[in-house]
Amino acid sequence: MKEGWEAVIGLEIHAQLNTESKIFCGCSTRFGDEPNANTCPVCLGLPGALPVLNRRAVELGARAALALGLRINEESIFARKNYFYPDLPKGYQISQYDRPFSEHGELEIVTATRDAAGHAREWRPMIIRITRMHLEEDAGKNVHEGLPETDRYSYVDLNRAGTPLAEIVTEPDFRTSWEAYDYVNHVRRALQWVGASEADMEKGNLRCEANVSVRRAGEEKFGTKVELKNLNSVRFMQKAIEYEIERHIELIESGGRVTQETRLWDDRANETRVMRSKEEAHDYRYFPEPDLPPLVVTAAFIEEVTAQMPELPEARRRRFMEEYGLSFDDASQFTAERGLADYYERAARAATNARAAANWIRSELLRELEASGRGAEESPVKAEELGALVRLIDEGKISGKQGKEVLVEMFASGKSAAVIVEEQGLAQVSDAGEIEGIVDEVIAASPKQLEQYRAGKETLFGFFVGQVMKASKGKANPKLVNEVLQERLRKS
Ligand code: ADP
Ligand code: ZN
Ligand code: MG
Helix, strand or coil: CCCCEEEEEEEEEEEECCCCECCCCCCECCCCCCCCCCCCHHHHCCCCCCCCCCHHHHHHHHHHHHHCCCEECCEECEEEEECCCCCCCCCEEEEECCCCCEEEEEEEEEEEEECCCCCEEEEEEEEEEEEEEEEEECCCEEEEECCCCCCCEEEEECCCCCCEEEEEEECCCECCHHHHHHHHHHHHHHHHHCCCCCCCCCCCCEEEEEEEEEEECCCCCCCCCEEEEEECCHHHHHHHHHHHHHHHHHHHHCCCCCCCEEEEEECCCCEEEEEEEHHHCCCCCCEECCCCCCEECCHHHHHHHHHHCCCCHHHHHHHHHHHHCCCHHHHHHHCCCHHHHHHHHHHHHHHCCHHHHHHHHHHHHHHHHHHCCCCHHHCCCCHHHHHHHHHHHHCCCCCHHHHHHHHHHHHHHCCCHHHHHHHCCCCCECCHHHHHHHHHHHHHHCHHHHHHHHCCCHHHHHHHHHHHHHHCCCCECHHHHHHHHHHHHHCC
């Protein structure tokens, strides 16, 4: 950022809660069905139809709130947010307004300073205040077909209308686009971790909007903000924020003023464009939803939800350090995603050596996964198989160097370590009797060297090691060879 300026950023995230049915009716939330297949009088907004709150949406909302460190209000109120849009047949959306489901969160995230290419330089913790998280229903979708100039048809698909959403709003606590980037990724992973949402931006079940303003360094008053929409990936969001910050600074420095407006990110043009100005802003005329009672969340309900939740990442990180002796860095990396954390634990158990399993995952497996663009859950090498490989090395059946080659082969072929070791004849000879036999043969065949060695030429030890390795075609366990040779060369 330009010297002498500071950016101020606040984020709003909409996450689709992972329920089977909609928030106020029994229609399916399945994606990709025939348009309007999953609709009923409630989600079509027909007169007289009454909404009924889906308990599962509240459970998943509670999971989301707890995973983000928010306080859940004992009583919250649904409210009508009134506006006209073709994909909103009721003419209002059921949302929450002045008494939201949960509020006042302080979330600790980890953020990195990055170089121009976006590579992380240094990580540090940071607290983000979450203003609120409320529950609401999604609208439908307008579908446009044909060419704009000739045959253009627009349709309305209401399959998505009534899908449950959690809207998560932060205080304007971010000062750089990368802090915003790290926060959205943290929220995504937290929601996925507790199973509250698939939180996949590509599928549109996580959407985010960024509010951006700038001010001169040291200034307390916020500048005029611009709202950014149409951010289809976390990276697009980061780029759009960066673009806006520069645009605002240039505008103000050249004597202009920032207009409060909503802008879109156009990734092809690599710029933001005006979508609508504040004059067109809505007055939603919120009022309490008369067809739904206040939502009451008891302490017993929260306890029940908590009991069903998986161990949260921070707790799991601490446990990995205590139980498996992992470093903070390893434990943090393994608990960044639940799939990887589960993978690690299964591998550690199968290996019966938690530290070695961690080393193999960090230095070898993650590289292969990254290169193939897969997550731990999709690894062609199952956790138990990785554990078995670590055991083969620990037990001296193969060397660490061979282990690396075996792992690459396991990854490519999906075969188990044992099968590959067998097929390629890699197994080290660790049988003491067999090695003693080879050592004796080698000594018997080298009487001259034996005499010189015993006369004090100790450098010849390497010669004997070399001969034994050669005779075993490189398969003898080097540690055992050393031991046996020491012993046999000493006595006559
Ligand atoms: P609005 O009334 O326009 O919806 P809100 O006060 O509700 O604005 O804030 C919406 C989002 O914008 C929040 O995430 C908030 O933190 C953020 N925000 C508010 N003011 C600013 C500002 N001056 N610069 C950047 N972000 C802001
Ligand atoms: Zn319905
Ligand atoms: Mg607002």
